[in-house]
């Protein structure tokens with residue numbers, strides 16, 4: 001039996017606001033689309049959290065036995081400043097400021113995005129399409145919406161007619177926004193005179209004479225609106241209705257609401273069965289934002305090079321830290337919480353190293369209680385993850401398992417108390433949940449840090465021996481270290497430095 005049948009998955013659907021049992025459209029297959037980054041600046045930590053959340057989801061779906069097609073796009077055109085229909089294209093602006101071709105900006109930040117995600121062991125999607133690679137399809141979709149009477153052209157730009165759509169369908173179905181209220185609120189924008197209604201949004205924008213990123217269209221030279229690409233690429237690779245659509249909570253409105261309207265308007269079908277939104281980051285209880293000066297880049301969090309950080313943390317510590325919160329809750333950064341995460345991760349990683357080396361001597365269990373407990377822990381891992389991908393509770397189960405692992409190693413728990421079969425399942429589950437499901441791997445740096453700590457202890461002992469005029473001992477420490485490749489050198493002001501032969 002596949003794992004997804006044994007441990008049915010339930011997830012919180014943003015569309016209904018309820019936890020629902022997950023039933024894919026095609027048995028054994030899952031199609032998932034996640035809105036990717038707009039590649040005009042360095043990836044921020046909020047992005048890392050969002051993509052980590054969907055990394056976990058795709059990893060667990062695969063572990064459950066589903067064949068997953070995971071599509072995550074690259075937005076390389078059409079995303080205007082302030083997420084609006086007016087203003088400069090984010091990428092074109094960066095290109096102008098840095099005197100680069102827009103595609104140089106796109107390449108640079110796409111590479112950076114991949115490097116950072118790779119550092120955090122976030123696996124690549126199955127398909128990573130870009131908006132500029134799908135201009136033809138975006139023009140086609142715009143034409144279909146015009147033909148359906150749901151879009152209109154004004155002065156070379158095309159807008160989606162929200163009021164016309166809302167007569168037959170429900171604009172606000174995902175975000176809970178009410179069209180009438182939206183009509184009354186909000187700022188008056190420059191393009192207002194081009195739009196029939198204030199709530200309408202751009203499908204295609206006319207390019208001004210100095211706009212670099214432009215393509216020919218039936219309405220003259222221009223570029224696509226931001227919401228259009230996701231409808232086009234998700235439908236192209238996953239079909240008119242697919243299983244899961246994800247993204248950060250800030251994309252729910254207007255971006256995802258507009259995606260639904262475009263798809264329903266063009267195809268007459270609900271595009272997505274389950275919407276999943278990941279929550280935001282806070283720092284010491286405050287929203288993380290550039291303007292508040294409390295946002296740090298992933299590289300700053302790793303190096304510790306930021307006024308708010310006491311030290312740096314390894315990518316796996318940060319990954320572990322993020323998994324301690326449920327994806328739908330806010331996640332708060334503080335030095336204390338990060339330091340606690342460092343200890344916590346080390347504990348689980350040590351147990352991982354230990355259990356890989358442990359083997360059962362063979363035979364069945366002599367203690368039914370212990371055996372039951374081992375089976376229960378294996379079950380709990382699956383049940384917690386199947387309950388809306390609850391990584392926090394899954395980690396709690398792994399901690400309990402790590403205690404058993406340490407007991408087995410120390411001899412506090414005799415191997416014959418548990419059966420060989422149960423032990424092997426326990427071992428396989430611990431390794432699979434750490435490495436495959438949660439993507440937590442043993443880190444070199446961790447051992448490195450430990451090694452440096454141990455050498456420092458020996459250096460201090462040697463110093464003490466010299467002060468006590470115990471030269472026999474101080475020489476022995478130096479010579480023994482040298483034999484295993486650690487060279488001690490007398491540095492300035494009596495400090496002792498060391499180097500390790502590799």
Ligand SMILES: [Zn+2]
Nearest residue numbers: 035036230255
């Ligand atoms: Zn999107």
